[in-house]
Amino acid sequence: MREETERDFREFVTARSGPLFRLACALTADPHHAEDLVQTALFKAWRSWHRVRSADDPDAYVRRVMVNAATSGWRRRWRGEVPSDRLPELTSSDPVDLVGDRDALVRAVRALPAKQRAAIALRYFADLDDPAIADALGCSVSTVRSQISRGLATLRVRTDRDCLSTQESM
Amino acid sequence: MNTYSEHDLREAFSSLASTEPAPGDVWGPVRSRIARRRRVRLGMATVGVAVAGAVVATLSGSGPGSDRVVPAGADTPARLTLAPVHALSPAEREATAQVLRQRLDAAGLGRVQLTVGADSVELVVRPSDLDLAGLLTERGDLQLRQVLAVSPDAGTGGVTGPIGTATDLSAATTLLERGDCAQPAPAGPPAGGADGAAAPPPGSYLVACDAASSLKYLFAPSALGSSAVTSARATLDPVARQWSVLVTLSATGAEAWHSLTAQAARQPSLARCSASPAGCNAIGIVIDGRTVAMPSVQPHGGITGGVLAIPLGDAPRVVAEGTAADLTTGTLPVRLNKVTACRAGCPADG
Numbered sequence: 001m002r003e004e005t006e007r008d009f010r011e012f013v014t015a016r017s018g019p020l021f022r023l024a025c026a027l028t029a030d031p032h033h034a035e036d037l038v039q040t041a042l043f044k045a046w047r048s049w050h051r052v053r054s055a056d057d058p059d060a061y062v063r064r065v066m067v068n069a070a071t072s073g074w075r076r077r078w079r080g081e082v083p084s085d086r087l088p089e090l091t092s093s094d095p096v097d098l099v100g101d102r103d104a105l106v107r108a109v110r111a112l113p114a115k116q117r118a119a120i121a122l123r124y125f126a127d128l129d130d131p132a133i134a135d136a137l138g139c140s141v142s143t144v145r146s147q148i149s150r151g152l153a154t155l156r157v158r159t160d161r162d163c164l165s166t167q168e169s170m
Numbered sequence: 171m172n173t174y175s176e177h178d179l180r181e182a183f184s185s186l187a188s189t190e191p192a193p194g195d196v197w198g199p200v201r202s203r204i205a206r207r208r209r210v211r212l213g214m215a216t217v218g219v220a221v222a223g224a225v226v227a228t229l230s231g232s233g234p235g236s237d238r239v240v241p242a243g244a245d246t247p248a249r250l251t252l253a254p255v256h257a258l259s260p261a262e263r264e265a266t267a268q269v270l271r272q273r274l275d276a277a278g279l280g281r282v283q284l285t286v287g288a289d290s291v292e293l294v295v296r297p298s299d300l301d302l303a304g305l306l307t308e309r310g311d312l313q314l315r316q317v318l319a320v321s322p323d324a325g326t327g328g329v330t331g332p333i334g335t336a337t338d339l340s341a342a343t344t345l346l347e348r349g350d351c352a353q354p355a356p357a358g359p360p361a362g363g364a365d366g367a368a369a370p371p372p373g374s375y376l377v378a379c380d381a382a383s384s385l386k387y388l389f390a391p392s393a394l395g396s397s398a399v400t401s402a403r404a405t406l407d408p409v410a411r412q413w414s415v416l417v418t419l420s421a422t423g424a425e426a427w428h429s430l431t432a433q434a435a436r437q438p439s440l441a442r443c444s445a446s447p448a449g450c451n452a453i454g455i456v457i458d459g460r461t462v463a464m465p466s467v468q469p470h471g472g473i474t475g476g477v478l479a480i481p482l483g484d485a486p487r488v489v490a491e492g493t494a495a496d497l498t499t500g501t502l503p504v505r506l507n508k509v510t511a512c513r514a515g516c517p518a519d520g
Binding site: 010013014017021022023025026029035038039042043046103104105106109110111112113114120121124125152155156157158159 | 173176178182183184185186187188200204411484
């Protein structure tokens with residue numbers, strides 16, 4: 001029985017570790033931290049494997065565990081390079097500048113508070129809708145929207161929704 | 171004010187998530203954690219039997235009075251065991267013990283049990299202090315280096331951290347151009363220093379990668395470092411809710427910091443400095459070989475006052491306090507590698 005459970009769990013790890021790792025990279029903005037996060041989430045999933053397996057959406061269960069670990073307590077420990085907190089005034093077609101632009105935006109994403117980064121990653125990387133993000137973060141939909149709004153303002157990102165609303169009001 | 175588009179944001183996340191581990195790389199560590207949990211549970215069950223036996227023996231008056239059974243639980247001490255990169259000489263043992271004791275005192279862990287041997291260092295702490303104790307055993311080597319150039323990394327799956335050092339600018343520039351972030355350069359002394367220290371040699375040029383942005387940075391030799399620090403303390407920005415470390419420099423250090431920042435202030439920004447012979451306007455704050463911050467110096471001139479702020483981004487308070495204690499007390503003579511960190515149910519010896 002134990003061997004069967006372990007084989008079942010191992011198959012899940014093999015099938016899902018790639019997507020989970022990519023999401024962890026987006027949540028943490030650090031591949032080393034992401035590795036640790038995926039291992040932690042999968043280990044916790046193993047501890048409740050019978051519940052995870054019988055859940056309607058095992059992926060959502062593990063994702064919730066991972067998001068919770070990424071946004072709480074010691075998991076948010078600092079690792080590696082931390083950027084300066086100012087975005088340079090750049091937007092240009094010059095390849096050298098584009099390197100700077102991407103670098104600056106990635107750095108700014110890394111500098112966001114963990115919950116804002118998680119909310120933005122779940123919407124713009126994982127393409128989840130707001131109720132699913134709220135479920136993953138364990139908060140209300142309105143909190144999700146305010147977290148994303150604050151994060152986008154910090155990043156100075158103008159979204160497609162902004163453009164649509166601007167066009168509609170014209 | 172320029173802005174980014176939603177597409178830029180999605181691209182940024184795609185670049186952050188561009189690396190992927192082989193399935194075995196995930197399964198192996200997870201399986202180890204599962205196996206460790208099984209062993210711990212088995213150990214706790216054994217202790218539970220022993221406690222029950224002791225209670226029965228005490229009630230019946232048959233047990234030896236001097237025997238004590240320590241139950242596993244919140245009061246059970248945690249144990250951190252480290253190994254120096256080479257056997258410590260008597261002088262190094264003394265210096266290591268002195269620096270660690272100063273750090274523990276500075277961090278409010280004065281009652282921690284510390285044992286420094288030639289081949290191992292052990293700290294017995296409360297489980298809640300284990301993370302802080304781990305930070306206090308970092309080498310604590312600070313280096314302040316001007317960024318000389320930036321270059322994109324063409325490869326994939328790179329690392330974050332140093333990939334090599336060079337003693338002359340020509341070799342360093344070659345390393346910047348040809349160094350592969352996925353495969354640290356074989357030529358030149360190891361990025362971590364030939365003496366086994368975590369930090370690169372302060373007099374050498376340093377090339378480091380940032381996996382998240384796929385960029386390589388060339389840093390000048392360190393202009394000043396740990397010896398210029400007189401004190402450091404953790405501080406919280408009440409608006410941004412982010413921790414940083416405020417470092418106070420000696421008079422000589424303050425002068426060197428002013429010269430470094432005045433020189434950097436005249437240079438172009440990171441995005442435009444690759445062709446600049448005098449480098450960029452950014453300073454790499456490197457602790458134990460890791461670039462922890464890379465602030466840009468504003469163009470109005472060098473920084474006076476002899477105080478340096480090290481922003482720690484999302485780092486929690488414990489990291490700021492540990493880093494401050496490390497920088498205040500100076501570097502450890504030899505790097506210590508973590509061997510085990512046992513938080514609960516630790517064996518009585520090692």
